[in-house]
Amino acid sequence: DTGVSQDPRHKITKRGQNVTFRCDPISEHNRLYWYRQTLGQGPEFLTYFQNEAQLEKSRLLSDRFSAERPKGSFSTLEIQRTEQGDSAMYLCASSFVLDTEAFFGQGTRLTVV
Amino acid sequence: GENVEQHPSTLSVQEGDSAVIKCTYSDSASNYFPWYKQELGKRPQLIIDIRSNVGEKKDQRIAVTLNKTAKHFSLHITETQPEDSAVYFCAPFTRGGADGLTFGKGTHLIIQP
Numbered sequence: 294d295t296g297v298s299q300d301p302r303h304k305i306t307k308r309g310q311n312v313t314f315r316c317d318p319i320s321e322h323n324r325l326y327w328y329r330q331t332l333g334q335g336p337e338f339l340t341y342f343q344n345e346a347q348l349e350k351s352r353l354l355s356d357r358f359s360a361e362r363p364k365g366s367f368s369t370l371e372i373q374r375t376e377q378g379d380s381a382m383y384l385c386a387s388s389f390v391l392d393t394e395a396f397f398g399q400g401t402r403l404t405v406v
Numbered sequence: 407g408e409n410v411e412q413h414p415s416t417l418s419v420q421e422g423d424s425a426v427i428k429c430t431y432s433d434s435a436s437n438y439f440p441w442y443k444q445e446l447g448k449r450p451q452l453i454i455d456i457r458s459n460v461g462e463k464k465d466q467r468i469a470v471t472l473n474k475t476a477k478h479f480s481l482h483i484t485e486t487q488p489e490d491s492a493v494y495f496c497a498p499f500t501r502g503g504a505d506g507l508t509f510g511k512g513t514h515l516i517i518q519p
Contacts, residue, residue, distance in 0.1 A: 326507070335495045335509030336450065384449065392438035392457075392499050395507060397449040 297398035299385050305404045306375055313371045314401045318387030325368050326395060327360055328384040336384055342368060375405045408433045412496055412510035420518050425486055427513045429496030430478040438499040439472055439479045444512070445492045453494075454481070483515075491517045 298317045306312050318325045323344055328336035339358065340350045344365035357375075362368040372379055382402050386395040409432040419425050429439075440455035456463045456470045456479065463470050469482040479498070483490055493514050497507040 328509075333512075335497075335512050336507075338508065394440070394452045394455065397451070399449050 297385055297387055297396050299383075299398035299401050301401055302399060303402045303404075305406060308375055308377060308405055310375055311371065311373045312375060312403065313369055314383055314385075314403075316368045316370070316385030316387075316398055317366075318368070318385070319396055320366075322387035322389050322396075323365070324388045324390070324395075325362055326386040326388075327368070327370050328386065330382045330384055330400070331380075339370075372403075375403075377405045379403060380405045408436065408498060408500060408508040410496065410498060410508050410510045412494075412513050414513060415511065416514045416516070418516040418518055419486055421486055421488060423486055425481075425483045425490070425515055427481045427494055427496075427515070428478055429480065429498070429510055430476075431496075431498040431508075432477065433498070433500050434474075434477065436477075436498040436500045439470065440497050440499070440507075441470060441481045442495045442497060442509075443492045444495065450495060486515075486517050488517050488519065491515060 300315045326341040327339040330336045338351050339354050340360050342362040345362050357373045360370045382400045384400045385398045388395045411430045413428050437458040441453050442450040443453045444450040454468050454470050456472050467484045472479040493512040495512050496510045499507050
């Protein structure tokens with residue numbers, strides 16, 4: 294296991310299109326997080342899963358965003374009807390249990406044109 | 407949710423000198439206090455963390471101190487080296503909190519040769 298992996302690394306899409314990102318966490322990690330990071334800012338929490346259950350969703354997350362984690366393994370983050378303001382780095386992280394080190398993936402950089 | 411502030415936003419020190427970054431938080435129930443380092447174009451990585459039952463923790467040139475009464479914790483880097491140049495984020499965590507890890511806006515540490 295080489296750590297948290299995300300796919301794709303880069304995505305350019307036209308405004309209004311739907312995009313889907315994938316995250317494969319470290320295999321024994323129960324918790325999986327999605328964050329969004331824009332230039333010069335810290336990672337902003339979007340949502341997290343405990344196994345397959347989505348336990349929390351940020352108030353900042355519009356209904357155009359949806360995330361799944363079927364079978365408690367990999368996770369997908371979908372953005373529908375993309376807007377230019379969605380352009381950012383989308384980071385996935387996983388951890389074994391609560392309040393322990395979160396390991397981040399390399400991120401997916403989304404550019405909406 | 408947790409309100410997190412980091413100071414300073416930019417810190418420039420001479421190589422070999424010490425650097426201190428402070429993080430203040432609002433949630434008195436926070437119980438886990440990590441610091442992440444993010445180099446340009448790379449993922450955030452944990453460099454040190456501390457739990458609420460400990461006041462200080464040290465790992466070679468890096469230390470973290472916690473003042474729960476005042477609700478702040480600080481990152482100390484001694485004998486700074488060029489490879490310490492990066493953005494540092496604090497991310498206090500509350501067990502059972504609604505927003506997972508809440509990251510500060512980051513401190514850009516510049517090590518001058």
